[in-house]
Amino acid sequence: MQLTGTKQIRKLQFGEIFFRNGLALSALALGIILLAIFITILVASIPSIKAIGISFFYGKTWNPVENDFGGLPFLIGTLITSLLALIISIPFSIAVGLFLGEYFTKGFLSVFFKNIIELLAAIPSVIYGFVGMFVLVPFVRDLETSLNVPPYGVGIFTASIILSIMVIPYSVSLIRQVIMLVPSSYKEAAYSLGATRYEVIKNVILPYTRSGIFAGILLSLGRALGETMAVTMLIGNSQIIPKSIFAPSNTMASVIANEFTEATGDVYLSALVEMGLFLFVVTTIINVIGRQIIKRFSIN
Amino acid sequence: MSLDDKLSNVSQSTDMERGILIRKYKNIFLKSLVIFLTVVVTLPLLLVLFYIFKRGISAISWSFLMNLPKPVGETGGGIFNALIGSAIIIGIAAVIAIPFGVSIGVYLSEFRKTKLAYWTLLSVDVLQGIPSIVIGIVIYLWIVKTMGSFSALSGSIALTLMMLPSIIKSTEETLKLIPDTLKEASLSLGVPYYRTILKVILPAGISGILSGVILGIARIAGETAPLLFTAFGNPFTNTNILKPMASLPLVIFNYAISPYDEWHELAWGAAFILIVFILLLNTLTKLAEKKWKVQF
Numbered sequence: 001m002q003l004t005g006t007k008q009i010r011k012l013q014f015g016e017i018f019f020r021n022g023l024a025l026s027a028l029a030l031g032i033i034l035l036a037i038f039i040t041i042l043v044a045s046i047p048s049i050k051a052i053g054i055s056f057f058y059g060k061t062w063n064p065v066e067n068d069f070g071g072l073p074f075l076i077g078t079l080i081t082s083l084l085a086l087i088i089s090i091p092f093s094i095a096v097g098l099f100l101g102e103y104f105t106k107g108f109l110s111v112f113f114k115n116i117i118e119l120l121a122a123i124p125s126v127i128y129g130f131v132g133m134f135v136l137v138p139f140v141r142d143l144e145t146s147l148n149v150p151p152y153g154v155g156i157f158t159a160s161i162i163l164s165i166m167v168i169p170y171s172v173s174l175i176r177q178v179i180m181l182v183p184s185s186y187k188e189a190a191y192s193l194g195a196t197r198y199e200v201i202k203n204v205i206l207p208y209t210r211s212g213i214f215a216g217i218l219l220s221l222g223r224a225l226g227e228t229m230a231v232t233m234l235i236g237n238s239q240i241i242p243k244s245i246f247a248p249s250n251t252m253a254s255v256i257a258n259e260f261t262e263a264t265g266d267v268y269l270s271a272l273v274e275m276g277l278f279l280f281v282v283t284t285i286i287n288v289i290g291r292q293i294i295k296r297f298s299i300n
Numbered sequence: 301m302s303l304d305d306k307l308s309n310v311s312q313s314t315d316m317e318r319g320i321l322i323r324k325y326k327n328i329f330l331k332s333l334v335i336f337l338t339v340v341v342t343l344p345l346l347l348v349l350f351y352i353f354k355r356g357i358s359a360i361s362w363s364f365l366m367n368l369p370k371p372v373g374e375t376g377g378g379i380f381n382a383l384i385g386s387a388i389i390i391g392i393a394a395v396i397a398i399p400f401g402v403s404i405g406v407y408l409s410e411f412r413k414t415k416l417a418y419w420t421l422l423s424v425d426v427l428q429g430i431p432s433i434v435i436g437i438v439i440y441l442w443i444v445k446t447m448g449s450f451s452a453l454s455g456s457i458a459l460t461l462m463m464l465p466s467i468i469k470s471t472e473e474t475l476k477l478i479p480d481t482l483k484e485a486s487l488s489l490g491v492p493y494y495r496t497i498l499k500v501i502l503p504a505g506i507s508g509i510l511s512g513v514i515l516g517i518a519r520i521a522g523e524t525a526p527l528l529f530t531a532f533g534n535p536f537t538n539t540n541i542l543k544p545m546a547s548l549p550l551v552i553f554n555y556a557i558s559p560y561d562e563w564h565e566l567a568w569g570a571a572f573i574l575i576v577f578i579l580l581l582n583t584l585t586k587l588a589e590k591k592w593k594v595q596f
Binding site for chain 2: 012015016018019020022023024026027028029030031033034037040041044091092095096098099103113116117118119120122123124125126127128129130131133134135165168196197198199201219222225226227228229233253256257260261272273276279280283284286287288291
């Protein structure tokens with residue numbers, strides 16, 4: 001009797017240790033996978049780093065046939081597309097953040113628009129690109145004709161508009177959260193002095209949430225830099241440095257999407273992987289900084 | 301009081317009234333602006349849904365669902381291969397990601413203060429931020445290159461990585477809300493720790509975990525970029541997971557950028573099915589949250 005008792009306990013203890021270690025192991029595995037991802041793309045980029053070196057960042061021509069791998073056109077394309085998308089999206093993100101976080105925090109309108117924003121985030125990138133090709137491109141083409149610029153239809157401008165729609169949900173959810181974190185005593189103090197809601201927003205809410213709003217915009221920049229499908233379908237895929245915001249261009253992500261499966265030769269493939277490495281490093285840094293700001297903000 | 305004093309009083313009060321009026325107008329203006337911009341944000345969603353439904357419904361028919369795509373020039377092809385492919389690729393990804401993600405989530409909520417938990421949480425954030433195309437490159441290098449062929453399995457693994465953050469986060473956040481007293485009550489009755497977790501804590505938080513899983517599936521159902529160099533696509537029906545396989549988002553992409561009207565028609569139909577599937581999953585999440593809400 002005694003013996004079976006201890007045996008059972010031992011069995012239990014074994015299960016216990018097995019379970020706890022299993023949990024810790026799965027957590028550890030995630031970190032290892034992430035590290036392996038980084039090491040893999042770093043190692044696969046080495047042939048390109050050796051062969052091209054620093055000219056990867058300032059070389060103006062991308063001609064794989066001639067072994068020219070200058071990434072500057074795509075670096076510029078990526079930056080302009082993402083920044084333009086951010087500029088378009090910021091007023092909307094802050095407005096929706098105020099709408100959901102200050103004006104209508106409860107009730108039907110709040111639930112309704114919260115669901116709308118969630119659905120905007122749920123629509124896949126490829127669908128945005130597809131609808132953009134058949135709805136937005138003809139519209140932009142008409143606009144370009146009336147502005148007397150070459151009417152490509154596709155290009156940086158078109159891609160940025162779609163991109164701005166796609167990043168709005170990410171910044172809105174953060175901006176809404178930080179606006180709701182403003183202590184109500186601060187707002188009430190201002191109201192009791194006779195401030196209007198406009199003055200409370202301008203003098204209390206926005207200054208208080210400045211760092212949080214910045215973090216929200218930073219995180220949506222991280223999204224925009226790596227966004228692939230919609231941009232690939234709408235940016236026009238040109239290998240030269242864009243002359244205007246209506247010109248076709250290419251982002252780093254869209255070059256990878258277009259050329260990866262057709263890349264022949266080690267340096268070519270490696271150069272594309274190096275672009276992936278660059279995207280990985282930049283988005284990771286942006287993400288970590290953004291999350292850190294948010295964390296500090298919520299503790300305050 | 302002289303007349304002059306009276307006059308200056310009057311002008312002062314109108315000055316003040318005008319000031320109040322301006323402040324009021326500014327207040328109204330900001331509110332209208334906020335409402336206007338918020339309403340504008342809903343327009344793209346309505347436009348996307350409108351076009352997908354309008355062009356998509358006419359493309360849908362029984363033969364569209366049950367047939368293979370036809371070559372250019374012939375009308376009436378279908379997307380059967382992509383439907384089967386998507387189901388297999390998503391299914392395998394979910395089977396791998398759910399137990400893995402839930403156990404990481406349990407670890408994060410149970411051992412909150414450890415160093416490992418800190419680094420794991422950071423890893424989850426970083427993983428969530430990695431561009432999907434980079435995940436595609438990595439899985440290509442890991443699996444496609446070593447096995448020598450594009451395969452559905454490699455696509456599933458890429459999607460597993462895309463799905464993990466949402467499962468981990470929702471598990472962790474739900475379990476955090478469950479009061480310690482529940483766990484302590486179970487432990488004080490002599491229930492072993494692992495049974496407490498599996499039979500008391502996890503069932504109590506099932507709604508949040510389930511909604512995280514469904515949202516994760518909705519997210520990967522439309523992911524295209526990580527499949528470009530992994531599952532690759534296939535014009536025929538294939539159920540061998542070690543071979544290239546078609547999937548809905550790949551079909552939409554490939555047909556959308558083609559110059560043929562018949563193929564655009566197929567893409568609209570496929571987009572309609574994908575959108576309906578995603579909307580359905582989102583509604584399901586809402587229902588799951590309502591039905592088994594964590595209440596303490």
